[in-house]
Amino acid sequence: MQPVNAERHWSRTSRLMWLMMFLWAFFSFIIHWFVKDLNSITVLGFPLGFYMAAQGSLIAFVVMLFIFAKRQDTIDRQEGVAE
Amino acid sequence: MAQAKEYTVGGNSFLANLGKIYALYTGGFFGFVALLAVLEQMGVPNKFIGYGFVFLTIAVYALIGVLSRTSEVGEYYVAGRSVPAFYNGMATGADWMSGASFVGMAGTLFLLGYDGLAFVLGWTGGYVLVAVLIAPFLRKFGAYTVPDFFAARYGGNFARLLAVIVLISCSFTYVTAQIYATGIIASRFLDIDFTVAVYVGLLGILLCSMLGGMKAVTWTQVAQYIVLIVAYLLPVVILSAKKYGIPIPQLTYGQALQEIADLENQMAAKGLAATVTDAAGKVSFAKPHIKPFTDYDPLNFFALIFCLMVGTASLPHILMRYFTTPSVREARSSVAWSLLFIFLLYFTAPAYAAFSKLEVFTLINKGTQLSDLPQWLYTYGKLGLVKVCGANVDTVQNVLAACQKIANHPGILRYQDLNINTDVIVLSTPEIAGMPYVIAGLVAAGGLAAALSTADGLLLAIANALSHDVYYKMISPNASTKTRLVVARILLLIVAIVAAYTASTKPADILSMVAWAFSLAAAGIFPALALGVWWKRANSAGAVLGMILGFGACLYYLVGTRYYAPSFYETWSWLSTAKPEAVAKYAELKAACAADATKCVAFDKHAQGMANWWGVKNISAALFGLPLGFITIFLVSLLTPAPSKEVQDLVDATRRPSGGTLMQEKGALAGGH
Numbered sequence: 001m002q003p004v005n006a007e008r009h010w011s012r013t014s015r016l017m018w019l020m021m022f023l024w025a026f027f028s029f030i031i032h033w034f035v036k037d038l039n040s041i042t043v044l045g046f047p048l049g050f051y052m053a054a055q056g057s058l059i060a061f062v063v064m065l066f067i068f069a070k071r072q073d074t075i076d077r078q079e080g081v082a083e
Numbered sequence: 084m085a086q087a088k089e090y091t092v093g094g095n096s097f098l099a100n101l102g103k104i105y106a107l108y109t110g111g112f113f114g115f116v117a118l119l120a121v122l123e124q125m126g127v128p129n130k131f132i133g134y135g136f137v138f139l140t141i142a143v144y145a146l147i148g149v150l151s152r153t154s155e156v157g158e159y160y161v162a163g164r165s166v167p168a169f170y171n172g173m174a175t176g177a178d179w180m181s182g183a184s185f186v187g188m189a190g191t192l193f194l195l196g197y198d199g200l201a202f203v204l205g206w207t208g209g210y211v212l213v214a215v216l217i218a219p220f221l222r223k224f225g226a227y228t229v230p231d232f233f234a235a236r237y238g239g240n241f242a243r244l245l246a247v248i249v250l251i252s253c254s255f256t257y258v259t260a261q262i263y264a265t266g267i268i269a270s271r272f273l274d275i276d277f278t279v280a281v282y283v284g285l286l287g288i289l290l291c292s293m294l295g296g297m298k299a300v301t302w303t304q305v306a307q308y309i310v311l312i313v314a315y316l317l318p319v320v321i322l323s324a325k326k327y328g329i330p331i332p333q334l335t336y337g338q339a340l341q342e343i344a345d346l347e348n349q350m351a352a353k354g355l356a357a358t359v360t361d362a363a364g365k366v367s368f369a370k371p372h373i374k375p376f377t378d379y380d381p382l383n384f385f386a387l388i389f390c391l392m393v394g395t396a397s398l399p400h401i402l403m404r405y406f407t408t409p410s411v412r413e414a415r416s417s418v419a420w421s422l423l424f425i426f427l428l429y430f431t432a433p434a435y436a437a438f439s440k441l442e443v444f445t446l447i448n449k450g451t452q453l454s455d456l457p458q459w460l461y462t463y464g465k466l467g468l469v470k471v472c473g474a475n476v477d478t479v480q481n482v483l484a485a486c487q488k489i490a491n492h493p494g495i496l497r498y499q500d501l502n503i504n505t506d507v508i509v510l511s512t513p514e515i516a517g518m519p520y521v522i523a524g525l526v527a528a529g530g531l532a533a534a535l536s537t538a539d540g541l542l543l544a545i546a547n548a549l550s551h552d553v554y555y556k557m558i559s560p561n562a563s564t565k566t567r568l569v570v571a572r573i574l575l576l577i578v579a580i581v582a583a584y585t586a587s588t589k590p591a592d593i594l595s596m597v598a599w600a601f602s603l604a605a606a607g608i609f610p611a612l613a614l615g616v617w618w619k620r621a622n623s624a625g626a627v628l629g630m631i632l633g634f635g636a637c638l639y640y641l642v643g644t645r646y647y648a649p650s651f652y653e654t655w656s657w658l659s660t661a662k663p664e665a666v667a668k669y670a671e672l673k674a675a676c677a678a679d680a681t682k683c684v685a686f687d688k689h690a691q692g693m694a695n696w697w698g699v700k701n702i703s704a705a706l707f708g709l710p711l712g713f714i715t716i717f718l719v720s721l722l723t724p725a726p727s728k729e730v731q732d733l734v735d736a737t738r739r740p741s742g743g744t745l746m747q748e749k750g751a752l753a754g755g756h
Contacts, residue, residue: 010738017215017617024211028204028392029385035197035375045337050373053200054433055333058207062426065214065419072219073412081739083410 002080009079016075020068027057027064092150093158093298098165105170109309115139120521129520133272136528140310141287144303144535151295151302156564159296159571160227160547161406166301168413172420174304175404177311179206179425181257182264182534183597185311188428189435190505196372198379199436201387203429205601207422208388209395214418217396218405220616220737222414225744226406228544229399229608230552235733235746236615238623238726240557245630247548249607250399252638253600254541255582260597261538262288262586265531271466272527278587284535285583292539293572296547300539301407307532308424314529315428315509319435322516332434339437343372346444355447356498372440379700386703393709394601397608400537400544411740439508442515443501451496453486454479459514468504471496542582546575598702599641606708607634614716619734625720633712640696640704648690649673660698669693 031038035049043051076082097104119132157163166174184206192199226232230246265284270277291303323332326339347368350356357369370377376384395401404421408414446457456476463469464476472492474485486492486500509530513522550571555562562570585593611630614621643651652659652669661669669689676686699706725731736745 004741006735006739013738020211020215024208024215028208028388032204032385032388033381039373039375043337044334045339045341047340047373049375050197050200050340051337053197053204055430057204058426058430061208061211062419062423064211065422066416068214069412069416069419072415076412076740081741083412083740 002078004080006079006081009075009081012075012079013072016068016071020064023060023064027060031057092147092302093153093162093165093295098167101167101170105305105309108306109313112310112313116521116525119524120519123519123521129524130274132520132524133274133527136524137269137272137531140528140532141283141535144287144306144532145290147303147306148291148299149294151299153295153298154565154568156567158298159568160551161403162296162298162301164407164409166407166409168408168417169420170305171301171404171408171413171417172422172424173308174301175401175417175421176424176428177304177308177532177536178404178540179401179421179537180311180428180533181537182261182268182530184428185315185530185533186264186268186509187505188432188509189439190503190508192433192436193439193503193508194505195378196370197375198377198384200433201379201384202391203432205388205391206395207426207429209392210418210422210425212392212396213401213405214415214422216613216617217402218418219411219414219740221402222405222408223411223740223744224737225746227551227746228547229402229612230548231556231746232615233611233626234552234556236730237611237626238730242611242623242627242630243552243556245627245634246608246611247552249603249630249634250548251545253398253603253607254400254545256593256596257600258538258541258545258578258582259585259590259593261534261541262583263589263594264534265538266586268527268530268534272524277589281583281587284531284538285579287535288538288542289576289579291535292543293575296571297403297407297543300543301404304536304539307536311529311532311536312424312427314525314532316431318512318516318518318522318526319431319438321518321522322438322512323434325516326438332438333430336434336437339434339441340373343437343440343444346441346448347371350444350448350498353448353450354493354497355450355495372437380698382698383700383703386699386706390602390605390703390705390709393605393609393705394603397604397612398600399548399604399608400540403544403547404540435508435512439512439515443503444498447496447498447501453482453494453496456482456496459511462514463504463507463511468507470502472500473502538582542575542579546571546578549574549578599704602637602641602703602705602708603634605705606637606712609709610712610716614713616734616737618720619731620720620725621716622720622723622726622730624723625716625718628719629712629716632715633708635708636711637704637708640707641701644691644694644701644704648687648694651694652690655694655696658696659693660695661693665689665693 031052032049035053038049038052039047041048073082119135123129123132153159155163188202191202221229221232224232224235229250230243233246234240234243262281262284265287266277266281269275269283270280273280292300319332320330323335324330327335329335347356351358351366351368358366359369360366379387405414405417408417453471456471460469460471460476467475469476471482472485472489474481476482486494510523510526513526550567554570554574555567607630610633611621611626615626672682672686672689676683696707733745736742
């Protein structure tokens with residue numbers, strides 16, 4: 001069991017939160033802002049801009065959340081506040 | 084399914100054998116579908132196949148519900164906090180995906196093309212906010228309901244009451260729509276009166292939730308998820324395998340999109356579809372499937388995504404699902420599982436839309452005579468869901484007569500003649516692809532599962548807020564466990580009956596208000612909830628005012644732009660994006676309405692198109708309420724004293740996963756140190 005370091009735990013947790021929020025904003029909004037440019041690229045028959053809104057961003061959200069759960073768990077354990 | 088009888092559902096041996104039990108259940112379900120398929124081949128009429136699907140699935144859910152009955156408060160409200168992440172993910176998937184998502188989502192994508200993807204994005208990406216900002220902290224806090232957190236964090240019952248008001252206002256219209264959907268599906272497949280079907284659906288919902296509360300709802304929702312996802316994927320997987328030889332529709336519809344684009348050009352050239360002419364005089368198809376920003380401008384597209392996402396992270400019936408996991412850690416991974424299970428449906432919906440569109444375009448492009456329309460158009464036309472030239476497709480004569488009234492109609496079907504209800508896309512796929520009736524019955528069972536499971540979750544959220552927050556916490560804090568559970572069940576019954584009665588009157592207004600739920604929840608709950616965890620300085624005065632102003636502004640925009648459009652427009656004309664022509668027409672219609680009251684409907688409708696701030700559609704009302712809520716909490720909190728030491732310690736303890744839940748049964752706050 002690691003010694004409890006509540007302050008460092010929260011600052012690392014906050015940093016991870018901001019990173020997640022940036023990725024969230026990127027896959028929710030920023031990338032779709034460029035849909036017209038992306039549509040000139042075709043992947044497996046899909047125009048890329050359409051693909052990102054129909055599948056790409058969704059896959060990113062799912063993967064992000066599994067990685068987030070793991071990362072946050074590591075932080076909790078390293079700072080001694082895991083359950 | 085039989086296996087479940089040997090265990091108490093939700094008991095220890097049940098939890099130890101979850102994998103085995105639900106694998107058996109899934110196998111049993113496939114066996115049941117196969118059995119009905121064989122019976123169909125042997126000549127059993129379709130009607131009985133439909134009965135089999137509707138009654139047997141409801142019976143199984145009810146059985147699980149009855150076996151999960153409980154007399155413990157902790158089991159009733161939070162399923163004893165014993166639901167593993169993976170299964171809670173499935174239950175959340177069923178809780179989340181409504182009858183409308185199941186039946187209507189693909190149709191919306193069919194109609195809107197790219198712009199419809201705002202819904203797909205909005206209803207998935209919100210889970211990132213749930214996982215990162217909200218769910219693990221609420222789980223650590225250890226609430227029974229979302230308003231519990233508001234009460235503890237923001238000093239008492241006034242904040243609790245506000246949260247209850249927001250919760251009920253966003254959940255009630257939503258649950259009414261779910262019960263309405265169960266009525267529509269049951270009446271269509273059982274061939275019974277709609278009102279009777281609504282009460283049959285109600286019975287199914289009550290059997291699942293009344294005896295066992297959250298515990299029962301959890302284990303039925305897992306069962307319902309399995310039915311709904313199988314029912315959603317199977318038809319389109321078969322279709323993809325038939326058409327392209329690969330049973331992965333999510334990959335093969337890329338090819339369908341290309342074919343659609345080709346057909347769009349051909350139809351435009353042949354005059355079989357509405358066209359637009361650009362500045363250079365080039366004529367092209369009016370609204371290509373993949374073209375962005377045809378129905379929504381970029382502002383509304385992104386505003387909608389934003390409001391749906393934040394709304395997702397604020398809807399109490401979703402947040403309360405994460406109170407049921409055994410640990411904070413599992414709450415986090417449970418959100419990831421939830422999103423994976425939800426993703427399976429949402430990333431398939433655009434494939435349904437593309438295959439249906441390809442089918443319809445192929446039909447139109449080959450120049451189909453109006454007297455030669457395929458059978459499936461008649462199937463849904465008779466239900467009033469498919470129109471050609473404005474007339475229901477019920478008989479050849481009616482279609483021909485309606486189209487003759489249109490000047491210069493070529494006598495063959497054109498895209499602009501066709502009007503397909505969004506529900507038809509998913510429901511008609513089995514028939515279009517020539518699959519046996521058993522698949523259509525399966526789809527109905529899936530739609531029913533989706534509507535029932537969402538209704539269960541919403542009813543429980545409303546009834547629990549009334550029984551736990553209002554009755555126990557505010558009216559009768561000394562009530563015994565037994566009394567509380569009796570009250571909880573009576574309130575559940577009352578809410579269910581009121582919702583079912585409302586649904587049985589087919590209230591068009593209420594059904595169209597469902598989309599409001601997301602904005603109302605986002606503006607009313609999200610700022611105080613997120614800041615409650617992430618900003619220790621947020622205090623009671625700030626939160627209370629922020630909730631009132633944020634929710635109030637959102638409600639004002641929703642009601643004002645929809646029901647009081649003329650006066651809303653006249654008050655805010657300087658913020659409206661209405662064009663000069665529209666303003667001129669407004670004056671003209673207003674005069675007509677003043678002279679002749681029968682013309683006021685047209686006036687009001689026109690005004691609704693102009694009543695806005697910066698052109699934001701009313702579905703995205705939280706775009707105003709949400710920032711207002713944040714700013715109010717921020718400013719008012721800084722201008723008033725910081726929260727007490729106890730509250731700040733509570734926030735600290737909420738942020739640390741270790742140390743057990745902070746809220747103990749009987750309302751005492753245990754220290755988290």
